[in-house]
Amino acid sequence: MNRESVMQVHFPEESPVFDGASMLMRFVVHLDGEPVVCAITVEALEDHFGARSALEAMLCGAFERGRESIRAACEDAIRETGGSVVLHSGQFRLVDE
Template sequence: MQIEFPDHRPMFNYEDLTIEFAVVVNGRPIDCAVSAEALESHFHAHSARADDLLNAFEHGRSRIHALTREYLAMGLPGPVLLRSGHFRWAQQHEARR
């Protein structure tokens, strides 16, 4: 499975309070996003304002991409919406290794 993260700017979705980002799996674009709650809880976003969430996304980009890659590698179809619980699971899973 080929998973790529194109160099596109992430976008704030006002309706869902998420940051959407580009992912291409085997040449096919997949809708992916991370919730405001996850960005506040795990990446220290100061609020659910667009600027704070985008800044937190940039600081946590590598972890967000790694978890997205892990999720997609499990064979789960898109779209992907990463929530706070996904990051807690990843931390617990990493601690057991």
């Protein structure tokens, strides 16, 4: 049995946390019951989810608008890597086309 078929991925209803030093929004994903910190770049939130600047309030709003797409991309990436991921703008360009 491959790992993908047994891996449990759950997204708790928690707000993301802005990491200004790294220009990331970090969020928790439960992978097989264990918390794993994942992230999305500020650039991805600006390019694809309407954040007009790197201000925390705008990034949080963009994250909320894109939550379903972000979760879907994150789950796909986790299933490929088996662990924590950072989502970049290019991953959403493929979906947008």
